[in-house]
Amino acid sequence: MEPLHTARRLSAAVLAVSNQLTVPEVLQTIVDTARELASAEYAALGVPDDGGSFAQFLVSGVTDAQQAAIGPLPRQHGFLAVMLREHRAQRLDDIRADPRFAWWPSAHPVLQAFLGVPIVSGDEILGALYLANKPGGFTDEDEELVRVLAAHAAIALTNARLHERNRELTIAEERARLAHDLHDAVAQRLFGLRLTAQAADLLIARDPAAARLRLAEVSALAREAAEELHAAVLELRPARLEQDGLTDVLRKQVRILDRASVPKLVFHDEDPAVLPPAQQTVMLRVAQEALHNAVRHSGATLIEVRLAGRVLEVADDGTGFDVEQTLKAGRSLGLRSMRDRACQVRGKATITSSPGRGTVVRLEVPGV
Known part of the structure; x- marks a missing residue:
């Protein structure tokens, strides 16, 4: 030959x-x-x-x-x-x-x-x-x-x-995060719901009007708890990336989180590129991690998710933080995992933030 x-x-x-x-x-x-x-x-x-x-x-x-x-x-x-x-x-x-x-x-x-x-x-x-x-x-x-x-x-x-080992570790990390979310959000709402229901029960006989107000609070708390559970189940359910595509999956998740969270969440798509499955998966996971941090920790009133070309951005107007100091202190808030995910598809993840100036998580993936 x-x-x-x-x-x-x-x-x-x-x-x-x-x-x-x-x-x-x-x-x-x-x-x-x-x-x-x-x-x-x-x-x-x-x-x-x-x-x-x-x-x-x-x-x-x-x-x-x-x-x-x-x-x-x-x-x-x-x-x-x-x-x-x-x-x-x-x-x-x-x-x-x-x-x-x-x-x-x-x-x-x-x-x-x-x-x-x-x-x-x-x-x-x-x-x-x-x-x-x-x-x-x-x-x-x-x-x-x-x-x-x-x-x-x-x-x-x-x-x-x-x-496969990285996938198993990622699944374990995400399960731990969801358990933490459920405890922080849903469990606390259910605890508040129980206390409010007990207060309404005590007021029924001597102050029916006040009892009715407490029962209205019970209804509102129950609705919020149901929305939190819905958002958590959405994250547990495998994303239909192959059928729906990254843009639709992200749009749906932002819409559900917007209903279940205090900050206003907005999604923008600006001519996003058609990405291979591996890059779509990484984009979605980084978006979920960034959204989790913004909703739970930023104190933001507005969170914006933008998908443009091969770039994903999650920006909030929250309190911000010192990125390097946070990493040195061992409180990574998922920052390292986002960077590690980006490396899996030869992409680059950057986190820009400072106290009082909000946070921007940016992920860019290369053309294949």
Whole structure:
């Protein structure tokens, strides 16, 4: 194979790791590239699960009809299992002649020449690349090429793990924040409602007019508590970003918070860009964090949310604060998490504030 073509195909596979692709798409690109560059008839990439089978098993060179005839995902047996236990590559002229070979289903293609390379991160084997049936057998050059691709598969799988852990941490943080919100807002309103109802009960006999006023307060408190609960449930419910789009989701959330909160909330959309899903999610989460801070802590009378192009701004006319001093004191108010979220999509989050001058949270994401 021409060196220039090989370099281009390797480059495309490497770029797939950093592009906005799903992990299965990246791994499929890697397994297809391995088969092409090594001139193999078949290739596969397996990622094991904890139950003796495979969480993912991607193939190249096998038609959909052949896959259906072969049956369900393979178990970890024979050379599939060998490659998940041993850190070194395996190269054989005929896999069937090796005593570690087990079996394959009757509809499985007949394999002969074999090359297996583990996908390794540190001391852990994350999976393996399997290639089979190259005329004349696999070479040292083939093994080196597949090692490079296996290394990039390890990066993709490691990144996926980190993303999942970050997602779990984010969910935990948001649950804690919502619990705090419910305690501060709804629980306090319900406590006030109970006290007011008790006062009305005491006044019924001796001052019916005053009792009626207290009962009107009970009605108002109950309505406010219901609105607070509605706003909290809205945040718990997964946003319909794919169906509704970022603009509509933000507009709805601002409208509900406006009804449930003391400050006036206003939403402006000024020709917002169409963003990929990852950027939309980050935009929404940063907006929610900024709104939470503004509603609960700023003492503002007006909060404005603006979505323009690739920029989100949440501005309030509240008391403001010293940003750096707040961060140094360990009272981040979600500032660090907003910056961390922005970094996930190569965006930039800035928080501008000073005592008595309000606060502006600004997030800008790059074009893809």
